[in-house]
Amino acid sequence: VMMDGTRSIEELQELFAPDNPEVIQSILKGLEDQALLDDATPFKVHSGIDTLLELEDFTNDLLQTTVEGNLFWKPITSSESELPITVLYGFGIEHYHLSCHRWNWDFPVLGCQNYRKVQQLINQLYSQEYGQDQLWLKALNGIGISDQDLNDAIALPETVAIGNALAYWANSEPLVLLSTLGVLKRQAYHHLSSYLAACERVNLESGFIDPIRELVNRNITGESENLIHRIFQDIGHVDQQTQQRLGDQIYLFIEMYNNFYRAIWNYYSSTSDLLRRVSAL
Known part of the structure; x- marks a missing residue:
């Protein structure tokens, strides 16, 4: 009665095997092999890792046509600019x-996965990310921007938009969040390396550059990206509707990601005031 066609695979996994969803996949596959599934169409499993690999191809194309050639990254990567x-x-x-x-998007997603192994992998992912804010803070301290200065500063609207989107997805669409983190992790080493080279090219202060170099070295191993792959490997099936939704949301994220870097160039290239202070509003 519970497998009468009115419930999705995900619902059956939640009901009967939340800690081992692959069991449901095996049962369905066995029923299909014995021709015991009354379905007009063959049951087709689309695994989490297949979904992620397709999203990676999609995002790589989007990044190439938008972010890589935008106002910010084009001059950053050119030694002549x-x-x-x-x-x-x-x-x-x-x-x-x-x-x-x-933490606005870390904590919600840590508690949203019912699959124990997936949750353990998410914990590992966030433990690797711990302390990156302190390295950025150390770099900014190195150019005379204090903790108090930053407490009085507000981010650009485009930065806030990305943070709000990630927080929303963490609460409502954890697979979207993990997919976007995959995008960020794949770009982290490439973009940070180009950024570090640009900082060195114009001889910025060592107090600023050294923490950035540590950030680059942290991302050189690709461990975070590998963890995201392992998380998706433990997701047995992603239905067609979810695949479409993931693609749509990734497209939206890349638009925001592109706008984020364009906004950095547009604002900071035309001002001598590095901080947008709350006290000055």
Whole structure:
């Protein structure tokens, strides 16, 4: 009665095997092999890792056509461009704002997965990310921006938009959040390396550059990206509707990600005031 076609695979997994969802997949596969599934269409499993790999191809194409050639990254990666130092500092400021509010999306997703192994992998992922906000803070301290200064500062609207979106997905669409974190992890080493090279090219202070170099070295192993792959490997099936929703939300995220970097260039290239102070409003 419980498998009368009125419940989704995910519902059956939640009801009967929340800690081992693959059991339900095995039962359904066995029933299908014995021609005991009364379904007009063959049952087709679309695994979590298949879904993630498809999303990676999709996001790589989007990144190539948007972010890589935008106002910020084109001059950053060109050795011939003159870079406003304020833009390089602004990159650090906005990433600090983003990283120090990550608990808004970390804690909800830590409690939303019913699969024990997936939850353990998510815990490992966040333990690897711990302390990145302190490295950004150390870099900003190195150019004379104090903790008190940052407490009085507000992020650009585009930075806030990314943080709010990640927090929303953490509470309502954890697979979307994990997919977007996969995008960020894949880009972290590539983008941070280019950014570090630009900082070195214009001879920024060592007090600023050294913590950035540590961030680059943290991302060189790709351990966080591997963990995200392992998380998706332990998700037995992603239905067609969820696949479509993931693709739509990733598209939205890449738009926000592109706007984030464009906003850094637009604001910090035209100002000498690095901090948008609450006290000055």
